[in-house]
Amino acid sequence: xxxxxxxxxxxxxxxxxxxxxxxxxxxxxxxxxxxxxxxxxxxxxxxxxxxxxxxxxxxxxxxxxxxxxxxxxxxxxxxxxxxxxxxxxxxxxxxxxxxxxxxxxxxxxxxxxxxxxxxxxxxxxxxxxxxxxxxxxxxxxxxxxxxxxxxxxxxxxxxxxxx
Amino acid sequence: xxxxxxxxxxxxxxxxxxxxxxxxxxxxxxxxxxxxxxxxxxxxxxxxxxxxxxxxxxxxxxxxxxxxxxxxxxxxxxxxxxxxxxxxxxxxxxxxxxxxxxxxxxxxxxxxxxxxxxxxxxxxxxxxxxxxxxxxxxxxxxxxxxxxxxxxxxxxxxxxxxxxxxxxxxxxxxxxxxxxxxxxxxxxxxxxxxxxxxxxxxxxxxxxxxxxxxxxxxxxxxxxxxxxxxxxxxxxxxxxxxxxxxxxxxxxxxxxxxxxxxxxxxxxxxxxxxxxxxxxxxxxxxxxxxxxxxxxxxxxxxxxxxxxxxxxxxxxxxxxxxxxxxxxxxxxxxxxxxxxxxxxxxxxxxxxxxxxxxxxxxxxxxxxxxxxxx
Numbered sequence: 001x002x003x004x005x006x007x008x009x010x011x012x013x014x015x016x017x018x019x020x021x022x023x024x025x026x027x028x029x030x031x032x033x034x035x036x037x038x039x040x041x042x043x044x045x046x047x048x049x050x051x052x053x054x055x056x057x058x059x060x061x062x063x064x065x066x067x068x069x070x071x072x073x074x075x076x077x078x079x080x081x082x083x084x085x086x087x088x089x090x091x092x093x094x095x096x097x098x099x100x101x102x103x104x105x106x107x108x109x110x111x112x113x114x115x116x117x118x119x120x121x122x123x124x125x126x127x128x129x130x131x132x133x134x135x136x137x138x139x140x141x142x143x144x145x146x147x148x149x150x151x152x153x154x155x156x157x158x159x160x161x162x163x
Numbered sequence: 164x165x166x167x168x169x170x171x172x173x174x175x176x177x178x179x180x181x182x183x184x185x186x187x188x189x190x191x192x193x194x195x196x197x198x199x200x201x202x203x204x205x206x207x208x209x210x211x212x213x214x215x216x217x218x219x220x221x222x223x224x225x226x227x228x229x230x231x232x233x234x235x236x237x238x239x240x241x242x243x244x245x246x247x248x249x250x251x252x253x254x255x256x257x258x259x260x261x262x263x264x265x266x267x268x269x270x271x272x273x274x275x276x277x278x279x280x281x282x283x284x285x286x287x288x289x290x291x292x293x294x295x296x297x298x299x300x301x302x303x304x305x306x307x308x309x310x311x312x313x314x315x316x317x318x319x320x321x322x323x324x325x326x327x328x329x330x331x332x333x334x335x336x337x338x339x340x341x342x343x344x345x346x347x348x349x350x351x352x353x354x355x356x357x358x359x360x361x362x363x364x365x366x367x368x369x370x371x372x373x374x375x376x377x378x379x380x381x382x383x384x385x386x387x388x389x390x391x392x393x394x395x396x397x398x399x400x401x402x403x404x405x406x407x408x409x410x411x412x413x414x415x416x417x418x419x420x421x422x423x424x425x426x427x428x429x430x431x432x433x434x435x436x437x438x439x440x441x442x443x444x445x446x447x448x449x450x451x452x453x454x455x456x457x458x459x460x461x462x463x464x465x466x467x468x469x470x471x472x473x474x475x476x477x478x479x480x481x482x483x484x485x486x487x488x489x490x491x492x493x494x495x496x497x498x499x500x501x502x503x504x505x506x507x508x509x510x511x512x513x514x515x516x517x518x519x520x521x522x523x524x525x526x527x528x529x530x531x532x533x534x535x536x537x
Contacts, residue, residue: 028217031208032226033236057376058202059243059388060195060276066236068206073228078210078217085206090196090240148210160204162240163196 028074029081029148036065060162063094067157070148077147083156085140086111091160095134100142100156107132108139135161197332198242198277199385203235239383243390244362244373245275248400251337255294255353255403258302259450261346265302266317267402269358271327272335275390281327281360282369283307285340288355293403298355302342302404305356310337317341326369327360340402350408350448355401362389362396372396409452411520414443415459420533436536437468443529446520455520456513457530464537467492467505471533479503480531481516490516492532 035055043049055064068085072078087093098105106114109122109132120132142156196202206222221233251268258265273279285305288298308317309324317339330336340356348354362373373396376386389396421427422436430436442459446452461467469492472480477489490503490512497504502516512530520528 027220027228027230028212029208029210029220030226030228031206031220031222031233033204033206033222033224035204035236035238055238056383057241057386057388058238059198059241059390061243061390064202064204064238066204066206068222069226070208071226074212076212078212080216081208081210083206083208085204088202088204090200090202162202 028072028076028078030071030073031083032069032071033085034067034069036067037062038065058162062162063159064091064162065157065159067155068142069153069155071153072148072150075150077149079147081144081148081154083142083154084111085142085156085158087138087140087160090163092135092163093137093140094159094161097159098140098142098156099158100154102146103142103144103154103156106141106143107134107137108141109136111139114139114141195243195274195276195332196240198240198275200240201237202240203237205233205235239385240276241376241386241388242277243275243388244279244375244396245273245390246279246281246360246362246396246398247272247274248358248360248398250400250402252402255296255405258344258348258354258404258406260344260348260406260408263343264319264341265344265404267340267342267356267404268315268317269338269340269400269402270335271330271338271358271360273330273332275362276332278329278331278365279373280329280363280365280367280369280371282363282372283309283326283338284359284361285342286357286359288357288401291355291401293353293355293401296353296403296405298353298403300348300352300354300404300406301345302354302356303345304343306341307358308339308341310339313337324368326363328368329365342404344404344406348406348408350406350410350450352406354404354406356404357399357401359397359399362391407449409446409450409520410448411452412445412447413457414445416441416443432536434536437471437533438465438536439471439531439533441529441531443527444520446526452520453518454514455517455528456511457517459510459512459530459532460508461505461510461534465534466537467510468533468535472531478532479510479512479516481512482529482531483517484527488516 036052037055038050039053040048041051068083108114121129122132123129140158148154207219209219210217218230220230223234224236227233249270251270256265256267285307287301291298307325308322309327311322311324315337340358363369364371364373375389417438417440419430419432420437420439422430422433442457469478473489478492479490481488490501492503492505502513504511
C-alpha cells in the first residue's frame with residue numbers, strides 16, 4: 001500500500017455514514033462532466049488549428065476528452081475533495097492524459113484500490129505479475145491536495161479512446 | 164462468474180485481474196465498439212465540509228449539485244466504415260495460354276463497426292510488380308464471385324454472387340476473380356489482376372454505395388465516417404497469373420549408316436545406302452507440351468526402311484530423356500495403335516509413342532527412322 005491508497009481509503013470510508021446523515025441537504029459542490037473531441041479546422045490564417053467540440057462524431061479509435069469541473073457552491077471550504085471518473089464501458093484510458101492542477105491523480109482497475117501507475121499490478125493467468133497498462137485502468141481519481149474555497153472551481157480532464 | 168472474479172481480485176490485493184475479462188476486452192478491440200452504442204460517462208465527487216464528510220455528488224452534462232443526483236454525459240458511437248482486402252495464397256496462379264476459368268483468391272474483411280455490404284470490381288493492372296514479377300500481360304473475361312458456401316474454394320455454379328450483400332462487423336469472406344488467359348499469351352509473362360471492394364449499404368447486394376455523412380455532425384444520430392486508408396470506403400488487393408507455355412524447337416539431322424559397298428565402315432550416300440534421320444524436339448519453355456505429333460515428309464527417291472531397329476523388328480525409335488522405346492510404322496494407318504504409321508508421302512509419329520515433351524529433365528525427345536536411297 002502506498003500513501004495515495006491510504007488517504008483515499010479514508011475518504012471512501014468517511015463518506016458512507018455522512019451520506020446517510022446529510023442526504024436531505026443540498027450539496028456544496030456542483031459537478032459537471034463534458035465530453036469533447038478534437039477536430040482540426042483551417043483558421044483565418046490558413047493554418048490548421050485544433051478545436052474542441054462536443055463529442056458527436058465518435059467512432060472506434062476516437063479519443064474523447066472528458067472534462068470534469070467541480071465548483072464549490074457553498075460559503076464554506078470543501079475539504080478532501082476527490083473526483084472519481086470511471087472510464088466508460090467500451091472505452092480505454094489514454095496513457096498520461098490526466099491533467100489537473102494541485103491534485104493527486106491515481107488510477108484503479110476495480111474501483112476499490114487506487115494507486116499510482118507503478119502500484120497497479122496485474123496478475124497474469126500463469127501467476128506472473130506485471131504493471132497494468134494504461135488501457136486497463138477503469139477509474140481515474142483526482143484528489144485535491146488543498147480545500148476548495150467557496151466559489152472556486154477545480155477542472156480536471158483526461159482522455160479515453162473508443163474501443 | 165463475476166462474483167468469483169471479484170473475490171479473486173480481493174485476495175490478490177492490488178494484483179487485480181482476471182484472464183477471462185482480459186480476453187473479452189481483446190475481442191472487443193478487434194471488432195471495435197458497435198455503431199449506435201451509447202457511451203455514458205459520469206464522475207462522482209466526494210468531499211467534506213469542516214470535518215463532516217458529505218454525500219457524494221454525481222456529475223451531469225450541465226452541472227449538478229444535488230447529492231446523489233446527476234445524469235450521465237453521453238454520446239452515440241457512429242458508424243465507421245472500414246475494410247481490408249488481401250490476397251490469400253501469397254503467390255501467383257500458374258496459367259497456360261488459352262486456359263479458362265482460372266481462379267485467384269482474396270479475402271474481404273469488414274473492419275468497421277457495423278454490418279456492411281460491398282461492391283466488388285475486378286480489373287486488369289497495367290505494369291507494376293507483384294511477387295517480384297512485373298505485369299506485362301492481361302487476363303481476359305474477368306469475373307468476380309463471392310464464396311457463398313464459405314469453403315474457401317471457388318465452386319462454379321455455386322458461388323454465383325457477384326457482390327457481398329451483408330458482412331457482419333469483423334467478419335471476412337473469400338472472393339474470387341475468375342479469368343481466362345488469351346491463347347496469345349506468351350511464356351513467362353505475368354498478368355496482374357486487382358480486386359476492388361467498395362463499401363455499400365448492408366442488404367443492398369452492393370448496389371447502394373455507402374455515403375459519408377456530409378457537412379456538420381448530426382448530434383444524437385449515427386453518422387457514417389469513412390475510416391479506411393484514403394477515407395474512400397474502397398480497398399484493393401492484387402494477385403497474379405503466371406503464364407507458362409511450352410516453347411518447342413525442332414531439329415532434323417541425317418547420317419548414312421550403311422551402304423552396299425562399304426557396309427557400316429565409312430558408308431557413303433550411294434543407291435542402296437541406309438540413311439538414318441533424327442528429328443529432335445526440345446522444349447525450352449516453362450510448361451510441358453502435350454499432344455505432340457510429328458509429320459515428316461519422306462524424301463523423294465527414297466523408300467522408308469522397315470525393321471531398322473531392334474534386330475529388324477521395329478521401324479521407329481523414340482527416345483525421351485534416357486528412355487528408349489520403339490514403334491511400327493504401318494503403311495496406311497496406325498492399325499496397332501502404337502502412335503506410328505506412314506502414308507505414301509509422310510511418316511507420322513504421335514500418341515502414344517510420343518505425346519508429351521516435358522520441361523527438364525526430359526526436355527529433349529528424339530525420333531529416329533531410316534530410309535533407303537533408291
